[in-house]
Amino acid sequence: MKISISVNGDKQTHDVEPRTLLVQFLREQANLTGTKVGCDTSSCGACTVLVDGESAKSCTMFAAQADGSAVTTIEGLMTDGKFNRVQQSFQDEHGLQCGFCTAGMVMAAVSLLEEIPNPTESDVRIGLEGNLCRCTGYHNIVKAVMAAARVK
Amino acid sequence: MTTTTNPPDFSGGPSPRGSILGNAVRRFEDPKILRGEAVYFDDLSPTGLAHLVFVRSTIAHARVTNIDTREAETMPGVVAVYTHENIGLKPNVSFAMLPDGFARPPLANGTVRFVGDMVAAVVAETRAQAVDAAEMVIVDYDPLPVVVDPEAALADGAPILFPDLATNVAIEFNFAEADPELMAEAEVVVSGRFVNQRVAPVPMEPNGIVVEFDKEKNLSLTVPTQAPFGVRDPVAKEFGLDPEKVRVRAPAVGGGFGAKSGCYVEYLVAISAARQLARPIKWTETRSENMLSMYHGRGQIQYVDMGLKRDGTITAVKVHVICEAGAYPSVGAFLPFLTRTMAQGVYEIPKVEFTSVSAATNTTPTAAYRGAGRPEATAFLERIIDMAADELEIDPVEIRRRNFIAPEKFPLTTVTGANYDVGDFNKALTEACRISGYEELRADQRSRRERGDTVELGIGVSTYVEITAGGQFQEFGAVKIQSDGTVEARVGTSSHGQGHATAFAMIVAELLGVAMEDVRVVQSDTALVPRGSGTSGSRSLQIGGSAIYNASVEVLEKAKVLAAHLLEANPDDIVLHDNARVGVSGVPASALSWADLAAAAHDPTRRPAEWTDDEGLMSELDFNQGDATYPFGAHVAVVEVDTETGRVNLLRHIAVDDCGRVLNPLLVSGQQHGGVGQGAAQALYEGVSYDSDGNPLTGNLMDYAIPSAAEFPSFEVSNTETPTPLNPLGAKGIGESGTIGSTPAIQNAVVDALSAMGISHIDMPLLSLRVWQTIQDTRAK
Numbered sequence: 001m002k003i004s005i006s007v008n009g010d011k012q013t014h015d016v017e018p019r020t021l022l023v024q025f026l027r028e029q030a031n032l033t034g035t036k037v038g039c040d041t042s043s044c045g046a047c048t049v050l051v052d053g054e055s056a057k058s059c060t061m062f063a064a065q066a067d068g069s070a071v072t073t074i075e076g077l078m079t080d081g082k083f084n085r086v087q088q089s090f091q092d093e094h095g096l097q098c099g100f101c102t103a104g105m106v107m108a109a110v111s112l113l114e115e116i117p118n119p120t121e122s123d124v125r126i127g128l129e130g131n132l133c134r135c136t137g138y139h140n141i142v143k144a145v146m147a148a149a150r151v152k
Numbered sequence: 153m154t155t156t157t158n159p160p161d162f163s164g165g166p167s168p169r170g171s172i173l174g175n176a177v178r179r180f181e182d183p184k185i186l187r188g189e190a191v192y193f194d195d196l197s198p199t200g201l202a203h204l205v206f207v208r209s210t211i212a213h214a215r216v217t218n219i220d221t222r223e224a225e226t227m228p229g230v231v232a233v234y235t236h237e238n239i240g241l242k243p244n245v246s247f248a249m250l251p252d253g254f255a256r257p258p259l260a261n262g263t264v265r266f267v268g269d270m271v272a273a274v275v276a277e278t279r280a281q282a283v284d285a286a287e288m289v290i291v292d293y294d295p296l297p298v299v300v301d302p303e304a305a306l307a308d309g310a311p312i313l314f315p316d317l318a319t320n321v322a323i324e325f326n327f328a329e330a331d332p333e334l335m336a337e338a339e340v341v342v343s344g345r346f347v348n349q350r351v352a353p354v355p356m357e358p359n360g361i362v363v364e365f366d367k368e369k370n371l372s373l374t375v376p377t378q379a380p381f382g383v384r385d386p387v388a389k390e391f392g393l394d395p396e397k398v399r400v401r402a403p404a405v406g407g408g409f410g411a412k413s414g415c416y417v418e419y420l421v422a423i424s425a426a427r428q429l430a431r432p433i434k435w436t437e438t439r440s441e442n443m444l445s446m447y448h449g450r451g452q453i454q455y456v457d458m459g460l461k462r463d464g465t466i467t468a469v470k471v472h473v474i475c476e477a478g479a480y481p482s483v484g485a486f487l488p489f490l491t492r493t494m495a496q497g498v499y500e501i502p503k504v505e506f507t508s509v510s511a512a513t514n515t516t517p518t519a520a521y522r523g524a525g526r527p528e529a530t531a532f533l534e535r536i537i538d539m540a541a542d543e544l545e546i547d548p549v550e551i552r553r554r555n556f557i558a559p560e561k562f563p564l565t566t567v568t569g570a571n572y573d574v575g576d577f578n579k580a581l582t583e584a585c586r587i588s589g590y591e592e593l594r595a596d597q598r599s600r601r602e603r604g605d606t607v608e609l610g611i612g613v614s615t616y617v618e619i620t621a622g623g624q625f626q627e628f629g630a631v632k633i634q635s636d637g638t639v640e641a642r643v644g645t646s647s648h649g650q651g652h653a654t655a656f657a658m659i660v661a662e663l664l665g666v667a668m669e670d671v672r673v674v675q676s677d678t679a680l681v682p683r684g685s686g687t688s689g690s691r692s693l694q695i696g697g698s699a700i701y702n703a704s705v706e707v708l709e710k711a712k713v714l715a716a717h718l719l720e721a722n723p724d725d726i727v728l729h730d731n732a733r734v735g736v737s738g739v740p741a742s743a744l745s746w747a748d749l750a751a752a753a754h755d756p757t758r759r760p761a762e763w764t765d766d767e768g769l770m771s772e773l774d775f776n777q778g779d780a781t782y783p784f785g786a787h788v789a790v791v792e793v794d795t796e797t798g799r800v801n802l803l804r805h806i807a808v809d810d811c812g813r814v815l816n817p818l819l820v821s822g823q824q825h826g827g828v829g830q831g832a833a834q835a836l837y838e839g840v841s842y843d844s845d846g847n848p849l850t851g852n853l854m855d856y857a858i859p860s861a862a863e864f865p866s867f868e869v870s871n872t873e874t875p876t877p878l879n880p881l882g883a884k885g886i887g888e889s890g891t892i893g894s895t896p897a898i899q900n901a902v903v904d905a906l907s908a909m910g911i912s913h914i915d916m917p918l919l920s921l922r923v924w925q926t927i928q929d930t931r932a933k
Contacts, residue, residue, distance in 0.1 A: 027195075033188070034187070035188070036192070039853045040438045040439050040440050041853050046356060090186055091182045091186060094178070099406065100355075100406030121866070124861070125861040126862050134355055135649050135822075135826045136826050136829070137864060138860070
């Protein structure tokens with residue numbers, strides 16, 4: 001089936017099998033491999049992207065369900081060659097180590113800060129519950145998101 | 153060649169040029185990752201790529217009576233289907249110390265021995281087609297008796313995994329006759345049976361491989377590994393190839409934690425298929441597959457007796473360990489040796505008796521996982537000493553202090569043969585107590601008890617010493633000045649998230665005065681680095697970093713000789729100036745840039761006559777530290793336990809870890825946070841489990857509870873700095889300290905919360921149900 005998704009402002013139209021997941025569409029059809037796959041039970045959140053501005057695990061939806069939508073991935077977060085505040089704070093606060101969860105974590109954090117502009121530490125921890133990291137103990141991820149919230 | 157220089161003092165004020173060492177330098181690795189541009193193996197799709205998917209056993213132990221691949225072979229897009237018959241691989245011996253009889257046929261040859269054992273492999277044009285076809289491979293199983301529990305596997309009449317061996321014993325360690333007088337000095341003997349449960353490493357990136365061929369048709373492999381040479385050499389051996397003709401690259405790697413060491417048999421199957429088909433192949437493990445096929449860690453049952461005087465002085469320790477080796481015993485079977493090595497821990501213990509037996513069971517094989525044998529030692533020591541403290545009514549901090557090996561005793565060899573380099577155990581414990589406010593916490597605990605609060609406070613202490621760079625003391629390092637004056641540093645370690653490119657660039661920049669941005673660190677590619685043992689055992693900074701350090705020192709010495717020659721000066725008068733130029737002391741204006749020097753080194757008319765070769769301004773060496781280092785530390789955990797529900801809440805975790813000189817506190821604290829997180833996860837949440845038929849009950853991330861941010865507090869991590877004399881950086885490892893110190897502190901905290909009820913031990917993971925059940929059982933007594 002032919003579907004069309006605006007990915008990072010770029011219209012991507014591809015003929016895919018109906019069972020194609022959004023994450024497969026992004027990685028294999030749109031060739032945007034920044035979005036990762038870390039599990040097969042929608043548990044880890046490495047595949048988190050924004051679909052029409054809201055965070056979504058791109059392994060939990062078919063590409064066809066995003067037909068006509070606007071999707072933002074980690075590759076589309078920068079503006080005029082500058083990091084989004086969340087990207088910048090992840091760098092500044094050492095919020096990543098191996099980097100495999102990072103794209104999903106950053107996208108989830110962007111969405112979280114849209115929803116809760118001035119979060120408490122507890123808001124951040126609960127808000128990121130759907131994104132797993134094995135390297136950082138979450139310490140610096142939480143610190144990074146709190147720091148990003150302070151950048152207005 | 154090996155060179156050692158005195159440790160630089162970068163702990164205090166600025167060096168003459170303003171030292172960067174010791175500063176929290178942000179990582180060079182991050183921007184690429186944060187833009188989504190870092191390339192992990194699964195991001196590669198070379199032209200002509202075919203995809204491989206495994207058919208794995210759904211039965212824990214069975215005869216395979218028939219494999220019907222006919223229908224699968226006719227499925228759309230299928231290129232080939234492989235079984236034992238046509239894959240062309242020998243049974244694989246993954247660890248040399250174990251009997252060859254435990255060798256693993258990469259694709260099952262008549263018998264499957266755990267759920268996840270591979271039976272067939274399907275190669276198709278797309279991954280979806282391969283998955284579809286794999287489902288059409290029909291395997292007939294004739295079930296055999298299953299053994300999951302390692303103690304049951306050692307009992308008479310147990311099902312035997314390898315009948316030719318007539319035993320499930322993979323390896324035993326027993327270094328001395330049992331001493332009948334072992335506990336003769338003891339006034340009290342405290343005993344326990346502790347389960348250090350099997351856990352799954354769960355790096356966020358699962359396993360896999362991309363097999364390609366270069367223009368000369370030589371193998372070129374991209375593997376998410378911690379040790380590229382650890383893949384290259386077994387591959388070359390298996391296929392009878394010259395190792396130089398096999399290229400292994402580790403691209404960006406999404407975590408390893410020990411489980412991405414070594415050469416998985418899955419790699420061999422993918423390579424054999426690619427060679428037969430003469431086309432590139434990719435295998436990408438799914439997470440559910442990963443939970444079955446990636447080596448598990450820990451998995452010890454420990455019987456421990458500790459003898460003490462009434463004043464708390466330890467007189468002896470006796471330990472018997474039963475280790476779960478899994479269906480095809482590998483490194484995991486050997487790890488009780490490291491548990492034994494660390495069985496004396498931070499204490500003066502005159503007599504240590506340690507025996508172990510590692511058993512094959514119908515489960516996923518075990519191997520190294522963050523700490524690899526050492527956390528298990530700290531776990532039993534810290535548990536049993538707390539039980540002793542409880543029994544003798546001595547404060548847990550005090551009983552530890554009464555038994556610590558004193559700082560002036562170092563260096564020393566323990567009764568189990570570990571050569572401790574440096575240590576000041578009470579310094580770390582005192583600091584952890586200070587940060588935690590230990591006395592105030594105890595007062596809070598008392599007042600809760602006095603007012604009958606149903607939510608108890610628990611305070612857990614653990615002190616540890618561990619082995620880093622154990623067994624792998626040597627590493628390759630090279631530093632070369634490029635024609636533009638930038639520096640290339642090559643190293644045999646292989647970063648997979650630790651930030652080595654940043655750390656090693658700091659070392660070069662410090663010694664050569666160049667900007668960190670002008671240092672390119674080359675690693676993780678067997679075509680670009682001649683040799684290397686990779687990254688494991690917390691070895692990389694101390695061994696690989698020291699190799700880079702010494703190579704930088706040599707390059708600077710060469711540069712001084714060259715500058716003296718060019719400036720017609722005495723080499724002793726040549727210095728590295730603040731402007732990163734090399735020239736006569738006090739005369740920076742005439743000093744030479746690194747680019748000038750690199751050009752001169754390649755010019756026979758400008759360099760000294762005795763420099764006959766044209767290698768340029770470079771140094772290549774192997775640094776050998778000669779022994780392991782022994783980092784130590786103290787952790788304090790503070791928990792609340794709701795006695796009505798059994799729920800444990802980790803309120804605070806304080807980690808004071810001594811890894812010697814700290815090169816980059818940002819990276820060190822990151823390792824501490826991550827280690828504490830994984831250690832806390834073992835204490836509170838994680839555990840691989842099987843039913844009695846060997847079916848995994850934790851086969852995906854829904855059922856295996858790796859914690860999220862919501863389960864943890866922020867951690868309070870800091871360091872004491874006791875430099876090791878063994879390397880020029882004064883550095884010891886930090887990668888595994890967090891997991892070693894945190895798990896027992898948290899377990900002790902939960903038991904401490906419930907100690908007033910008469911509870912002296914609860915096995916991990918300390919999930920609500922288990923804690924609640926223990927409370928119920930205790931109250932019913």
